[in-house]
Amino acid sequence: MIPYGHQSMDNDDIQAVMGVLKSDFLTQGSKVDEFEKKLAEYCGSKYAVVVSNGTAALHSAYVAAGLKSGDEFITSSITFPATSNAGLWQGAKPVFVDIDSETGNINVDLIEEKINEKTRAIVPIDYTGRPVDLVKIEQLADKYNLTVIEDACQALGAVYKGKKIGSVSDLTVFSFHPVKTITTGEGGAILTNNEKYYKILKKFITHGITKEDFIYESPGDWYFEMQMLGMNYRLTDLQCALGISQLKKVDNFVDQRRELVSRYNEAFKNLDIIDLPVEDTDEVQSAWHLYVVRLKENLVSHRSSIVRRLRTEGVGAQIHHIPTHLHPYYQQLGYKKGCLPVTENFYERIISLPLYPGLKENQQDFVVKKFIEITKEFI
Numbered sequence: 001m002i003p004y005g006h007q008s009m010d011n012d013d014i015q016a017v018m019g020v021l022k023s024d025f026l027t028q029g030s031k032v033d034e035f036e037k038k039l040a041e042y043c044g045s046k047y048a049v050v051v052s053n054g055t056a057a058l059h060s061a062y063v064a065a066g067l068k069s070g071d072e073f074i075t076s077s078i079t080f081p082a083t084s085n086a087g088l089w090q091g092a093k094p095v096f097v098d099i100d101s102e103t104g105n106i107n108v109d110l111i112e113e114k115i116n117e118k119t120r121a122i123v124p125i126d127y128t129g130r131p132v133d134l135v136k137i138e139q140l141a142d143k144y145n146l147t148v149i150e151d152a153c154q155a156l157g158a159v160y161k162g163k164k165i166g167s168v169s170d171l172t173v174f175s176f177h178p179v180k181t182i183t184t185g186e187g188g189a190i191l192t193n194n195e196k197y198y199k200i201l202k203k204f205i206t207h208g209i210t211k212e213d214f215i216y217e218s219p220g221d222w223y224f225e226m227q228m229l230g231m232n233y234r235l236t237d238l239q240c241a242l243g244i245s246q247l248k249k250v251d252n253f254v255d256q257r258r259e260l261v262s263r264y265n266e267a268f269k270n271l272d273i274i275d276l277p278v279e280d281t282d283e284v285q286s287a288w289h290l291y292v293v294r295l296k297e298n299l300v301s302h303r304s305s306i307v308r309r310l311r312t313e314g315v316g317a318q319i320h321h322i323p324t325h326l327h328p329y330y331q332q333l334g335y336k337k338g339c340l341p342v343t344e345n346f347y348e349r350i351i352s353l354p355l356y357p358g359l360k361e362n363q364q365d366f367v368v369k370k371f372i373e374i375t376k377e378f379i
């Protein structure tokens with residue numbers, strides 16, 4: 001089966017990891033600092049903190065933003081559940097806002113009415129790698145003194161108004177899972193320009209321990225202090241070496257994705273049973289994590305059958321994402337089906353088709369052929 005996403009590994013990646021395996025430090029060595037510096041440099045941000053996965057990155061960002069029990073954060077529901085789960089761990093409550101029916105990103109015009117005295121943060125998701133309208137979100141955050149935590153797990157390499165994603169929001173979160181733009185196996189990062197957030201993040205991800213800025217007097221150079229309750233969310237040197245090597249290719253990976261997207265768009269341009277993904281503009285350039293088509297209304301009831309048929313024929317179609325609020329756990333928390341009509345309609349229409357650097361043109365042609373053949377069966 002042609003999967004919907006896949007990592008790209010070459011010999012340089014393998015050599016980079018081998019180098020660490022032969023060295024003295026498998027974790028907590030020099031590769032961590034190096035990866036953080038290069039990532040910050042790439043994004044045009046002051047600081048990067050790398051962690052064990054994107055979910056840990058989200059959790060750490062919520063901690064840095066000071067979210068606690070009784071607080072609320074505003075987000076959307078077409079995402080991986082980790083976006084709001086990580087806030088729930090802090091005791092904060094996700095307040096879901098409906099999405100834009102074209103992009104799948106949070107509808108920025110609906111945010112303000114959900115802001116109240118409990119709101120602490122806005123957590124927009126760059127769905128499929130396409131940046132949200134960050135200027136509007138920033139304006140609201142300034143007006144109501146909120147922190148913006150951008151879930152850019154899908155958007156490393158995306159550009160917003162000439163700036164790389166990772167340099168714009170108060171805190172930006174990336175994932176390095178194998179299907180994402182670059183991979184470290186599991187892995188993630190938080191980017192920020194704010195030194196205060198940076199210092200909290202560095203402590204939180206290693207048990208709340210620090211070797212500087214002591215509260216008590218230091219009795220010797222063996223000394224360290226635990227100053228807050230933290231986790232072990234560290235990324236290993238093995239993974240950071242892989243990350244450094246992968247990061248060299250990030251723009252090339254995104255270019256390959258963009259190239260495949262235009263081939264899909266060209267192949268589907270006369271297929272009037274689907275809506276194609278919203279295209280890039282001068283201001284908004286997606287990292288193209290996913291290629292998501294939306295079935296028109298007359299095919300919606302056949303969506304599951306179409307996906308099943310695609311998979312039997314060797315096309316690893318997938319659905320991104322089941323809305324968070326519709327999962328049993330969130331239903332039990334009291335979120336109601338029907339409360340986000342645009343999100344729920346969007347969910348019923350979407351299908352993700354294979355997209356990753358290394359997808360061969362003949363494989364893509366096969367996907368196109370099968371998709372057209374199979375959808376025709378249901379018209």
Ligand SMILES: *Cc1c(COP(=O)(O)O)cnc(C)c1O
Pocket residue numbers: 053054055056079080082083125151153154175176177186187188
């Ligand atoms: C992948 C992803 C995550 C989770 O990242 P992990 O590295 O798998 O923990 C969170 N949010 C979004 C939008 C994602 O795509």
